[in-house]
Amino acid sequence: MIKVTLVGTGTVSDHLSQAFSNINSVRVIQILSSRNIVLTASLDQETDVYIIAVSDDAISSVSQEFIKSQKLVVHTSGSMSISALPARARRGIFYPLQTFSKGRKVDFSTIPICIEAEKLEDLELLKELAKAISNNIHSISSKQRASIHLSAVFVNNFTNHMFQIANRICNKNDVPFEILRPLITETAAKLEELTPFEAQTGPAKRNDHKTIEKHLSRLQNTTSKEVYQTLTKSIQETHGKEL
Amino acid sequence: MIKVTLVGTGTVSDHLSQAFSNINSVRVIQILSSRNIVLTASLDQETDVYIIAVSDDAISSVSQEFIKSQKLVVHTSGSMSISALPARARRGIFYPLQTFSKGRKVDFSTIPICIEAEKLEDLELLKELAKAISNNIHSISSKQRASIHLSAVFVNNFTNHMFQIANRICNKNDVPFEILRPLITETAAKLEELTPFEAQTGPAKRNDHKTIEKHLSRLQNTTSKEVYQTLTKSIQETHGKEL
Numbered sequence: 001m002i003k004v005t006l007v008g009t010g011t012v013s014d015h016l017s018q019a020f021s022n023i024n025s026v027r028v029i030q031i032l033s034s035r036n037i038v039l040t041a042s043l044d045q046e047t048d049v050y051i052i053a054v055s056d057d058a059i060s061s062v063s064q065e066f067i068k069s070q071k072l073v074v075h076t077s078g079s080m081s082i083s084a085l086p087a088r089a090r091r092g093i094f095y096p097l098q099t100f101s102k103g104r105k106v107d108f109s110t111i112p113i114c115i116e117a118e119k120l121e122d123l124e125l126l127k128e129l130a131k132a133i134s135n136n137i138h139s140i141s142s143k144q145r146a147s148i149h150l151s152a153v154f155v156n157n158f159t160n161h162m163f164q165i166a167n168r169i170c171n172k173n174d175v176p177f178e179i180l181r182p183l184i185t186e187t188a189a190k191l192e193e194l195t196p197f198e199a200q201t202g203p204a205k206r207n208d209h210k211t212i213e214k215h216l217s218r219l220q221n222t223t224s225k226e227v228y229q230t231l232t233k234s235i236q237e238t239h240g241k242e243l
Numbered sequence: 244m245i246k247v248t249l250v251g252t253g254t255v256s257d258h259l260s261q262a263f264s265n266i267n268s269v270r271v272i273q274i275l276s277s278r279n280i281v282l283t284a285s286l287d288q289e290t291d292v293y294i295i296a297v298s299d300d301a302i303s304s305v306s307q308e309f310i311k312s313q314k315l316v317v318h319t320s321g322s323m324s325i326s327a328l329p330a331r332a333r334r335g336i337f338y339p340l341q342t343f344s345k346g347r348k349v350d351f352s353t354i355p356i357c358i359e360a361e362k363l364e365d366l367e368l369l370k371e372l373a374k375a376i377s378n379n380i381h382s383i384s385s386k387q388r389a390s391i392h393l394s395a396v397f398v399n400n401f402t403n404h405m406f407q408i409a410n411r412i413c414n415k416n417d418v419p420f421e422i423l424r425p426l427i428t429e430t431a432a433k434l435e436e437l438t439p440f441e442a443q444t445g446p447a448k449r450n451d452h453k454t455i456e457k458h459l460s461r462l463q464n465t466t467s468k469e470v471y472q473t474l475t476k477s478i479q480e481t482h483g484k485e486l
Contacts, residue, residue, distance in 0.1 A: 147416035151409035156430045157445030158474045164439035166394035173390035179355045187399045188431040196407035202400030223477045230473045231401045234466045
């Protein structure tokens with residue numbers, strides 16, 4: 001039985017607490033809001049691991065409170081190094097690589113959990129904890145994790161913004177955005193069989209100036225035009241080298 | 244029974260011919276390569292509809308060959324207007340809104356088929372043809388279709404390029420690209436419940452300068468840096484207005 005204290009009451013903490021609640025081998029013994037840590041930290045002597053699921057900027061100060069416990073202290077951030085945690089603590093990382101939204105359920109069993117620790121026994125503990133909720137565990141260094149987080153910005157944040165621009169174009173032209181859903185699903189599903197390089201199609205890849213000009217003239221928003229131009233250039237550079 | 248002649252031997256023609264082959268109410272009576280049309284066009288008197296599935300630039304000249312037949316002539320392009328077909332022909336559009344790749348099977352039943360025609364009876368014929376392979380039929384004007392095609396460039400071509408940049412970052416840092424798959428799938432699946440505006444997360448949305456700077460310093464490719472900056476600006480403009 002691994003006993004967990006969750007620190008933070010945001011979306012990641014909520015989803016972890018939900019995921020652990022169905023598991024016999026893990027018990028969440030308390031959930032602390034980062035505001036009342038000092039008051040309650042004395043109650044936690046049974047904890048095996050503190051999971052600090054707070055905003056990046058708060059990790060450093062919040063984690064200070066748990067040094068004395070001599071228990072494992074981990075954070076859940078993709079972008080922060082393990083050294084954001086106090087050097088005197090037993091420290092580690094427990095990073096679930098997924099996009100979480102309040103109220104939307106996710107299937108934890110397929111979510112990659114990136115773990116890192118300085119001591120082998122701590123890594124084993126994190127592996128056990130991760131295995132309790134997921135079949136997709138990776139031992140990842142802080143440097144690798146920074147690359148994963150950067151990549152995640154491209155495949156999630158930026159991709160979602162592509163959907164947002166398309167949504168805006170559809171609204172302006174009385175077309176239901178839903179008509180694009182099968183295309184969006186297939187764009188992601190194609191990666192089961194093809195690399196992104198192989199899957200690339202479209203006017204930029206074909207160097208089809210006529211269509212590119214037509215599209216640019218239809219875009220009224222200056223920044224969307226700039227997005228179109230920059231991405232077209234980037235696709236052409238990527239594929240031009242191989243022609 | 245609708246009798247179809249497919250003109251063109253590329254990916255769209257292949258996929259349509261495949262889809263129609265399982266349907267009793269449709270028969271593909273011939274598939275013409277755009278190179279031997281003149282030789283064979285005399286053999287096609289039974290055809291009800293000519294589907295011109297050739298490159299955008301070839302639509303106009305290839306379709307000339309079928310004016311005399313007085314049968315319905317349609318093209319399958321997202322970006323070309325109905326007026327790319329000869330004015331003297333009975334003309335229309337049969338545009339399957341999906342990304343097709345050689346060798347990758349797609350489920351046609353969910354693919355939106357955008358149809359357009361100048362005569363009501365021709366629209367009915369196209370509706371019947373579309374219904375034979377899909378449950379997702381839309382009557383769409385050439386102007387609306389141009390917007391859909393532009394939107395499709397964002398949600399497919401540009402999104403796929405986001406995957407490509409992420410793939411490059413992963414390769415350079417010895418991280419398996421596969422680790423991002425569940426995130427990619429969930430990014431698309433979220434749209435079942437949330438609008439892209441609601442689903443947006445990440446450093447650009449949060450205006451998290453520290454993380455943005457960290458990410459920019461990790462990007463070695465100048466154009467990828469430019470992509471990151473342009474998309475960050477575009478997200479901030481989209482969400483800044485609502486703050």
